Amino acid sequence: MTEQTPRRKRPEDLRSARWFGPADLRSFGHRSRAMQMGYAPEEWQGRPVIAILNTWSDLQPCHAHFKTRVEDVKRGILMAGGFPVELPALSLSETYLKPTSMLYRNMLAMDAEELLRAHPIDGVVLMGGCDKTTPALLLAATSMNLPAIYVPAGPMLRGNWHGKVLGSGSDSWKYWDELRAGKITEKDWGGVEAGIARSYGTCMTMGTASTMTAIAEAVGMVLPGGSSMLAADAGHIRLASESGRRIVDAVWEDLTPSRIQTHDAYENAIAVAMAMGCSTNAIIHLIAMAKRAGQDIGLKDFERYSRKVPVIGNVRPSGDKYLMEDFFYAGGILALMNSMKEHLHLDCLTINGRTLGENIEGAEVYNDDVIRPLTNPIYGEGSLAVLTGNLAPDGCVIKPAAMDQKFLKHSGPALVFDDYPSLKRAVDDESWEITADHVLVLRNAGPQGGPGMPEWGMLPMPKKLLKEGHRDMLRLSDARMSGTSYGACVLHVAPESFVGGPLALIKTGDIISIDVEARSIRVEISDDEMAARKAAWHPPEPRYERGYGYMFSKHIQQANEGCDFDFLRTDFGAPIKEPSI
Ligand code: FES
Numbered sequence: 001m002t003e004q005t006p007r008r009k010r011p012e013d014l015r016s017a018r019w020f021g022p023a024d025l026r027s028f029g030h031r032s033r034a035m036q037m038g039y040a041p042e043e044w045q046g047r048p049v050i051a052i053l054n055t056w057s058d059l060q061p062c063h064a065h066f067k068t069r070v071e072d073v074k075r076g077i078l079m080a081g082g083f084p085v086e087l088p089a090l091s092l093s094e095t096y097l098k099p100t101s102m103l104y105r106n107m108l109a110m111d112a113e114e115l116l117r118a119h120p121i122d123g124v125v126l127m128g129g130c131d132k133t134t135p136a137l138l139l140a141a142t143s144m145n146l147p148a149i150y151v152p153a154g155p156m157l158r159g160n161w162h163g164k165v166l167g168s169g170s171d172s173w174k175y176w177d178e179l180r181a182g183k184i185t186e187k188d189w190g191g192v193e194a195g196i197a198r199s200y201g202t203c204m205t206m207g208t209a210s211t212m213t214a215i216a217e218a219v220g221m222v223l224p225g226g227s228s229m230l231a232a233d234a235g236h237i238r239l240a241s242e243s244g245r246r247i248v249d250a251v252w253e254d255l256t257p258s259r260i261q262t263h264d265a266y267e268n269a270i271a272v273a274m275a276m277g278c279s280t281n282a283i284i285h286l287i288a289m290a291k292r293a294g295q296d297i298g299l300k301d302f303e304r305y306s307r308k309v310p311v312i313g314n315v316r317p318s319g320d321k322y323l324m325e326d327f328f329y330a331g332g333i334l335a336l337m338n339s340m341k342e343h344l345h346l347d348c349l350t351i352n353g354r355t356l357g358e359n360i361e362g363a364e365v366y367n368d369d370v371i372r373p374l375t376n377p378i379y380g381e382g383s384l385a386v387l388t389g390n391l392a393p394d395g396c397v398i399k400p401a402a403m404d405q406k407f408l409k410h411s412g413p414a415l416v417f418d419d420y421p422s423l424k425r426a427v428d429d430e431s432w433e434i435t436a437d438h439v440l441v442l443r444n445a446g447p448q449g450g451p452g453m454p455e456w457g458m459l460p461m462p463k464k465l466l467k468e469g470h471r472d473m474l475r476l477s478d479a480r481m482s483g484t485s486y487g488a489c490v491l492h493v494a495p496e497s498f499v500g501g502p503l504a505l506i507k508t509g510d511i512i513s514i515d516v517e518a519r520s521i522r523v524e525i526s527d528d529e530m531a532a533r534k535a536a537w538h539p540p541e542p543r544y545e546r547g548y549g550y551m552f553s554k555h556i557q558q559a560n561e562g563c564d565f566d567f568l569r570t571d572f573g574a575p576i577k578e579p580s581i
């Protein structure tokens with residue numbers, strides 16, 4: 001490590017001392033109001049004030065245990081001599097928030113950043129896990145740059161129905177297609193519904209939640225092994241209190257996110273994401289996070305790592321049968337990272353004050369079918385590929401590890417839909433003239449068009465093709481897809497159609513060609529024809545004329561830039577000053 005270790009903080013150096021210390025009228029108010037809540041001065045004086053940003057709500061099943069888990073975090077903070085304060089933050093439930101939780105990722109990021117800035121806080125424990133919560137909380141902590149530790153909610157238990165293991169998301173899609181194909185009954189479907197989510201915790205496939213918590217750990221913001229700890233395991237309670245203990249020391253050591261989140265740390269995060277067979281959403285969130293940390297990370301870096309890091313985490317949907325519970329028993333993230341350590345920068349500092357290399361040393365794999373050696377991967381190249389071409393000048397993404405390999409190179413006529421309801425009507429029409437060679441296209445589903453870039457990208461398979469026995473076809477959109485989804489789905493087409501990207505200009509019958517090996521995607525029309533169609537294009541009506549959505553439309557960036565608001569980028573404008581007190 002080249003970095004100089006800063007000297008330990010003294011109590012008078014604490015940020016909160018500005019609120020509680022001075023012998024003036026304002027501080028009198030802060031102290032007397034703390035006493036109003038029953039806290040004696042001995043309980044806060046000279047102690048780090050630790051915020052616990054808790055994203056619990058009654059409509060957030062993945063974080064249901066946070067209502068009480070927060071007490072374990074507090075216990076740890078108290079033990080280590082800190083003063084814990086719980087600050088409820090916006091709760092983003094992937095399941096219930098409409099039109100999509102992605103619309104609100106940046107709202108939570110703003111909420112969390114300003115909660116930290118405006119209050120007398122010295123360090124923070126971030127409690128999240130369900131998809132967008134992880135990036136949102138980390139975006140905030142990174143911009144605020146106070147010592148921060150992330151406590152992931154942990155994966156839920158495996159699903160179970162009639163003795164069959166069920167995986168979040170993936171088996172919903174699978175059995176839904178079986179129901180539509182007439183292969184299972186309504187009663188069976190009811191059994192799947194009751195058995196697929198059996199405990200609190202996040203989706204237990206390698207969806208966005210497990211991907212993003214692994215990334216949070218790889219980048220150095222989670223205690224070792226914390227991202228694979230199951231929500232319902234007693235170890236999760238201990239993780240919570242240990243995180244509470246650790247953050248107090250991290251404040252004294254001034255171990256800020258900027259000391260942890262180096263360019264190398266982000267490369268580690270990308271390498272681990274690839275090895276895990278990550279959700280496509282990882283790309284958007286990681287780019288946004290890296291930019292907040294001032295690191296130049298973009299699609300090119302994903303492509304670079306995709307070419308060299310194979311998928312060794314055999315967890316669905318890239319893997320064929322295992323789930324996060326199996327991954328945990330097989331040794332979890334530490335074992336995975338140790339198995340691929342030649343692709344990692346081992347000298348990166350992490351939140352426990354040790355290096356990544358020290359954290360993973362000796363971590364063993366207990367089941368080498370779940371965590372494969374690099375020499376026996378489940379997919380030889382990385383799980384994601386970035387394609388470019390005249391249809392996506394700023395790139396788009398496909399997940400070769402989770403699709404029918406015959407579509408890796410494919411040409412077919414486009415069937416273009418401008419909105420999701422008309423696409424849905426068409427796919428349910430069994431008289432529709434469609435073959436498995438056609439390319440289904442949905443537009444107006446990007447960051448502005450969606451709005452919020454909903455997870456519609458796994459466009460539903462046409463009923464007619466399902467009944468003929470097909471389970472995959474080439475699909476294309478500017479939407480995202482759930483990390484638990486699978487199929488030959490080209491996503492994140494940038495620029496999006498709503499702002500006039502080439503996707504807005506294609507027509508039903510145009511031939512679309514992809515070649516994943518060559519990383520290319522094209523619509524087979526001439527540049528002149530494309531220019532003529534562009535000249536005739538009219539921008540659609542804005543999605544919002546007031547409220548948060550209006551601000552969102554004005555400031556959201558495209559997928560290849562991470563979908564952050566332009567004004568939230570850490571380097572946007574002059575740094576924000578500390579509040580006057
Ligand atoms: Fe919360 Fe999947 S719905 S992690």
Ligand code: MG
Pocket residue numbers: 094131203207208209482483484
């Ligand atoms: Mg998801």
